[in-house]
Amino acid sequence: MxxxxxxxxxxxxxxxxxxxxxxxxxxxxxxxxxxxxxxxxxxxxxxxxxxxxxxxxxxxxxxxxxxxxxxxxxxGVPPEMSAGDWRAALTRWSESLISVFVAHPWAIEASAGNRPIGPNELTWMEAALAVLPEGLSGAERMDAVAVIAGQVRALVVQPSESGLLTAITEHAARFPAISAAIADIAVHGGHDQAFHFGLERILDGLEALITQRV
Missing domain, CATH: 1.10.10.60 (Homeodomain-like)
Known part of the structure; x- marks a missing residue:
């Protein structure tokens, strides 16, 4: 190394x-x-x-x-973040990380498995851990960052919406639940928000866990 x-x-x-x-x-x-x-x-x-x-x-x-x-x-290195609002800080961290993976899709494969880890990658982890509030154990803090990073990685590699729409248009009767969800989106909107929706639910869970221990 x-x-x-x-x-x-x-x-x-x-x-x-x-x-x-x-x-x-x-x-x-x-x-x-x-x-x-x-x-x-x-x-x-x-x-x-x-x-x-x-x-x-x-x-x-x-x-x-x-x-x-x-x-x-x-x-590279993560963005500057303030620990004053840990949810906003982790949201910025996540958005910056997903930008890296979008710019360099190969980085998903490169960052998987047992491999050498350098200072930049550890700096990203350090930055996320540093803004987490008190109330979590060391293991929970590490797991929280891993879960958030996993949310980022999962959204980068998911199938494109256009591909899904093409497939479901041709086979709507076979997948009624998907068709119903897409029909609801067409009326009420809210599509293409999986990244922030999932991140917010993760942060909600962390906040609830921390609050119940205070």
Missing amino acids: DFLWQESAGGRRGPKKALSLDAIADAAIVIADAEGLAAVSMQRVAAEVGFTKMALYRYLPGKSELVAVMLERGM
Whole structure:
């Protein structure tokens, strides 16, 4: 994990070259944004930055480490938040996180599973934990952030509304409950609010739990 935490973006050995870890990651991000994570390879990135594949190995052991650096660069740092209104702060945190995943859809895959974690990702977690009010145990605070982050991830990967409408229009009789819900939306509105609806319910639950302990 040293490559994620080093102060300098230089290579691990040999003479200094006109290349940096950030430049490598940025080139890989451009590829992934356009074509997906599967299109990223050490060979492809080397060609993009104008160096040989072997030159990249002086900076990174392989693709998994490259993806970790890409995620660090892609996530950046969370927004400034005030702990005065913890619900507003966590809403801003969530909106900023979903913006990251919308801008870099590959980050969903890159942030899953057992992998190296860098300072930017931990800074996001630190920021969310720091604004939670008193009344939750350490485990509950960590779980609360995980649930909120899960809400963000779930909404990013859900099927598009246009695809749902196309499918249900052709098969309305087979799915009467879905058809009824969509018909109600057509009359009363309120569609495309799943992200904030779910987030508000999570925050309501946390507030109720905290209040009953005071």
